[in-house]
Amino acid sequence: MNRNLLLKLLKKRQPAPPVQEQQHAQNTQHLLVPDLQSNLNLLHSIYANCSDVVFRTFYIGGTIKANLLFVEGLSNCDSIDMYVITPLLKEDIAGFADMKQLAERIISVSDAKPIATIEDCVWYAANGYPVLLCENEAQGLALGLSKWEKRGIEEPSAEVGIRGPREGFTETLRVNTSQIRRIIKSPRLKMETMKIGDYTQTNVTLAYIEGLADKTLIEEVKNRLHRIRIDGILESGYIEEMIEDMPYSPFPQLLSTERPDVTCGNLMEGRVAILSEGTPFVLIAPVTLFSLLQSSEDYYQRFWIATITRWLRYMFTLISLLLPSIYVAVLTFHQEMVPGSLLISMASSREAVPFPAFIEALIMEVTFEALREAGVRLPKQIGAAVSIVGALVIGQAAVQAGLVSAPMVIVVAITGISSFMVPRYIVGIAIRMLRFPLIFLAGTLGLLGIMMGIIAIVLHLCGLRSFGIPYLASVAIPKGGELKDIFVRAPWWMMNTRPHLTGDYDQYRQSASQKPGPERGDEK
Template sequence: MLKILRKIFYKEMPSQNQPAQKDDRLHRDLKSNLDHLRSIYENCYDVSFRTFLIGGKTNAALLYIEGLVNKEQIENNVLATLMSKETGKITPHEILEEKIHISHIKEIQAFSDCVDNVSMGNPVLLVDHEAQGFALGLGQWKMRAVEEPSAEAVIRGPREGFVESMGVNTALLRRKIKSPDLKMETMSVGKYTSTNVVVAYIQGLANQTLIEEVKKRLNRIQIDGVLETGYIEELIEDYPVSPFPQLLTTERPDVAAANLLEGRVVIMVNGTPFVLIAPAGFFAFFQSADDYYNRYFNGSAIRLLRFFFMVVSIVLPSFYVAVLTYHQEMVPTNLLLSMASSRESVPFPALIEAMMMEITFEALREAGLRLPKQVGAAVSIVGALVIGQAAVQAGIVSAPMVIVVALTGIASFMVPRYAQGIALRLLRFPIILLAGTLGLLGIMLGLILIVVHLCKLRSFGVPYLSPFAPLETRQLKDVFVRAPWWKLQTRPHLTGNYNKYRQAPDQKPNANE
């Protein structure tokens, strides 16, 4: 029954490779074509139908959407040339080939092709007594300049990021990887938006099974519209109910290029600067571009620091609650007396106190993100200094709890990927509840459940904890630490057969040579 309903409400649009239906083909009569197209674009004030005479003799019309085309080129290069008296003696095909200087001109035979090209910003030329139209590559619209992504800033490295234009994004990727083996296959997703989606991979590095699986999952999507990669991410991931992301997102072309060189697949969506990378494991979310651009000693130390503070962000508040509630004997006497005196006026148990402080901290962080930058910084300072100090003086919370929550918040900022960071932040709350009810046993139970869940996860068939579980010792050189480049000779083993070596052996510099 569900399949029947899907066929009724989501009729598959004919692809560009399929022949047009008989009633969808353009007619030789220009008036019939225009009447049909005007009925399609009824109540669309931004769609223009410009009728004119070619060479003063042949009726023609130009169809385009205001704001998506280069009107200066249309007026100076197209209309001025077509309406010239000199064009009256030659055919429209000869005019387009000899007179109009446009790099991209495509013949179309169907009304659906007209609608697709007009929606993409390509004006369509229709000529009387011609059973086809001509899509002119004159699309142009305002776009954001290429600039450094604010969420993925690096100390050393390129200062450019993806933008909302697919053409610019593919060009940024081509600048990084100049080989013709970089393939980009396009498809349309969304019944009404017809969003352009590009699947990029390097032929010979990415496993063909992985490529086919990515395209299969994209082709089975039937949805009204796709406005961002988040739509696609939820529809193609292996375990949609898991709090952990199974695809990597980035705004940086260099990060996308580095993953392509490791045999992964990049999914780009028109209208958003964020691209998806598949497959992605747990440890990939703790890697930053800075790790590879700086010396490997520095990168390894920072990466180890991230893993340490990741554990701190999950365990510290729950450990504090468990110790105060059930395991006071673990605390040195002097410290225990100090903590007891600070909690003397607090009316709440440690569990309620921790939950209140964590929820308040998350609210302050979210408010700082959503407000303008100038106001957001002020909100963070007010929340950290004024509210925290006032809460301690009022006896609502204790000073040690404020310190614990502040350290936990700082530790959570160490995760370079927002999607993974928010997943770890959300898991902190059930572990605090387990610590408040079962003590340290509850913390261990919560961590065991998380590890078991991570072991079950897959990202396009690749184990989420790979290469740590299952253990592959040769690939541990770029997990907890980043080995020097002359030791990273092999690519990660993702799926099936793969191109094993990415550099020649004996790349280590030798001072004696």
């Protein structure tokens, strides 16, 4: 077999614009031929040294030679024996005309796709579909008998809530799409699947609701996905980095979630979802800063409880970003801002500390981040215990040794607790990263440096885009209907409009006369 031919077969190029894609298909697709042995020779060359690939040769009705290609561990061998090989061995060849008739009359498999190229044989076999080839037939059949070990549906570990659904996405794409389809039963829910990755050929599905998601947004997402050229996709994070607007920003420009209810809620607001095979995390686009600070539980609790919780979340997000830098700035440059008695107490606690407040804050923050990362990486049974006990022991020992002061330990502890209020882990990481340059500015310029840092962050957020949508759109371009779900969580009977993301959209989500209450006699 020609080496260049094999390389072309194994490294199939990715989707291109429509015209180029058609030309590419004509140049590189290798059609099946009526000679079964020629097809098998080519497939044997492709699958050389692949012990898990099975070529099962048999005769239909004892006369017509056929071969079944499948991968052990990806296909259901029991179903292959029962519904494919056994009926074909017993079939009378007088009723056999072509592959289409074979699928309609003999093989009792619901999903039987005709295929015509070697590339299709390779792709379907890699996805668990047994491929049936027959003598004197230039077509084959890909049979939907895939079966492999997969994780069951469990509660999401990264987005835990008190009230709401307990189901989370899994690593199997079709299980994830079925969970979305089970919630949104309308046929207007569209799912388009493409393959990304030269070697992994990962299935990536774009989901949206026709009529709610703007066509311009859908086309933009498709174009960015089609432009990806990579050897493999192992997690949705690969896709996220390749389609975001500003890759050097610390802030995420797509929402990643493992909850089907969050995904469906965003789809019904006119956004699109990107699902990838092999990961439970689904990407949502576009997003704004305030949508990343919202929790799914906000919409399941009573509205006034959700509003108070949301304000607490905003406040502690600011505390997690600014508290250490404000403490350093006040102790270093602005002692007059501290009450006298408190200043004396803080000075006495810092009397034996050999480091300035700036170095002290950096030491404690780096140590706390190391403990938190260690707690994440350790097994769940001991991770939380190690992080908590480690923080207590190290903090107490550091204070007694005179390395840090007790107020600094309190500040770092409050900052760490505040960062846990951020509902999205990736947003919390961005805030933790920005905390260090703010501490540096506070240690060199005081409150002036903090203000310069805040202005720089705000300017960056104003220029940030998520698929063309301003990151601060809901605040920078305020609309009455959208403000009902930003600073407060209005009652559901008041949120009768959808957020306006881009282009044309279906504005109203419900009737305006939904206010609950007893029906009065004069209103009948």
